[in-house]
Amino acid sequence: MSAFAEFEQEKQQIDAILAQGYTIAAIQENLDGALLHFIQASSHAERTQLQILTADARKYVTTLLFARQTQLAPG
Amino acid sequence: MADLSTNLAGIRSPNPFWLASAPPTNTGYQVQRAFEAGWGGAVWKTLGDPIINTSSRFAAVSFNGQRVAGFNNIELITDRPLDVNLKEIYETKKRFPNHAIIASLMVEPKQEKWHEIVKRVEDVGVDGLELNFGCPHGMAERGMGAASGQQPDLVEAQTHWAKEVATTPVIVKLTPNITDITVVARHAVRGGADAISMINTINSLAGVDIHTWNTIPHVGGQGAHGGYCGPAVKPIALNMVAECARHADIGVPISGIGGISTWQDVVEFMLMGATGVQVCTAVMHHGFRIVEDMIDGLSNYLDEKGLASVEELIGRSVQKYSNWGDLNLNYQVVARINEDNCINCNKCHIACEDASHQCIDMLTNADGKSVLQVREEDCVGCNLCSIVCPVDGAIDMVAIENDLPPMTWNERQRTIASLNDAYNVEVM
Ligand SMILES: Cc1cc2nc3c(=O)[nH]c(=O)nc-3n(C[C@H](O)[C@H](O)[C@H](O)COP(=O)(O)O)c2cc1C
Ligand code: SF4
Ligand code: SF4
DSSP: OOHHHHHHHHHHHHHHHHHTTEEEEEEEEETTEEEEEEEETTTSOOEEEEEEOOHHHHHHHHHHHHHHHHHHSOO | OOBOOEEETTEEESSSEEEOSSGGGSSHHHHHHHHHHTOOEEEEEEEESOOOOOSSOEEEEEETTEEEEEEEEOOOSOOSOHHHHHHHHHHHHHHOTTSEEEEEEEOOSOHHHHHHHHHHHHTTTOSEEEEEOOOOSSSGGGTOTHHHHTOHHHHHHHHHHHHHHOOSOEEEEOOSOSSOHHHHHHHHHHTTOSEEEEOOOEEEOOEEOTTTOOEESOBTTBOOOEEEESGGGHHHHHHHHHHHHTOTTTOSOEEEESSOOSHHHHHHHHHTTEEEEEESHHHHHHOTTHHHHHHHHHHHHHHHHTOSBGGGGTTTTGGGOOOGGGSBTTOOEEEEEOTTTOOOOOHHHHHHHHHSOSOEEEEEOTTSOEEEEEOTTTOOOOOHHHHHOSSTTSEEEEEOOOOOOOOBHHHHHHHHHHHHHHSOGGGO
């Protein structure tokens, strides 16, 4: 599979979890990539995890968070 | 025509082109001919404690037909008496009062030795001093040159001793044979250096003769490490100049040295923070007259850029040089092959296939002709294909608008850390 296709697959998995109302709560980087911890935005009770492998997916997920944080940042 | 004159820590020169302390500045005869040819300044071949040179002392590395891509030497400082050198410096200065003459000095790391030589050379009217803490061979074994230049405290102390008696500006010439040149540069500044110059030569062995098994060069069958310079060292020198130029605690003018052979090289060094440059190998290879092209080229360039003075170039690219962690991870370029210019040599395909990301496809077009095409979504923009392509304009590296916010590695790591801080870590 091409590198782009591998990334696309992981991006779709991330987007699908987010579309179910989860938000990214934590990121644990490991030798294989990163383990993403999601929590349900409404209840905070439901949790799920996704191990991502590709560099582009790791960049994608942090870009989402970075954009959110910089938007939230005062000033 | 733009003004080419420079002022390095008070040393004025009609242009930024100086000869580095080396064989081309060995005698008054040579330096005067260099000034006639157009050189703005000269750093005299290093004066100091008496030495004896070996016969067979230079070697060069040629690469793919390019002679002297790198140059290697085991020569020491001047072997001529100090008095003779001083007389010639005096005469040269009298003939060329507006040119810069800098005396390069190297003595044992003792206060009285520095005091003695500084006083003697300043008496004949030099415009400045350059302390040679860089020579990597011979002198180093006697505790001078690179041996003291690798010890920050000795650099500081010796600079201080020279400054105690010097009445002209003191430039400290640094050795590149060290892990972090900014450490030594900072100590030179602490010792009172008015300017720094870099680089001296890099420890090297030019080669081994695979037939005789002798080193290149060898002295009757024995070799010793030498110092490397010439075009091959330019990227190393340029980085060291840039690292010093952007360091907040250094802040003194820089004389850039190392692999400079063209006016374009000079522009690069000045953009990266050098106030002027020094040249050795290119003159040893091509003679004094290369300065004519340098002067013409630099003048035309400044005129084209609409700059009135060469000093307007100094440091203009320094703020563009930062740390890897501050580069934008979301910046994206991809390779695009221009079929009109491509000669179908296949080098890009092989490079990408064997050494990068396997994203240049070989296709056949409607006319049955084989064409190469980049799968842009898989291209990481490494530049390798455009580096190996022999045809200018056959591969463009194109920046892609991706609407992503600029995000550096450091920002990314901070983002992850603050996210994780806010989360209940027990589940992790
Ligand atoms: C044969 C030779 C002798 C040199 N002698 C000296 C010297 O006496 N003092 C000194 O400070 N540097 C000396 N250098 C170093 C040069 O001044 C310069 O720092 C170095 O060659 C890098 O510049 P380049 O790439 O233009 O040659 C010498 C270099 C060569 C090749
Ligand atoms: S830039 Fe690198 S990855 Fe992209 S096509 Fe060229 S060699 Fe391949
Ligand atoms: S290396 Fe350049 S010229 Fe050769 S096939 Fe690739 S694009 Fe064409």
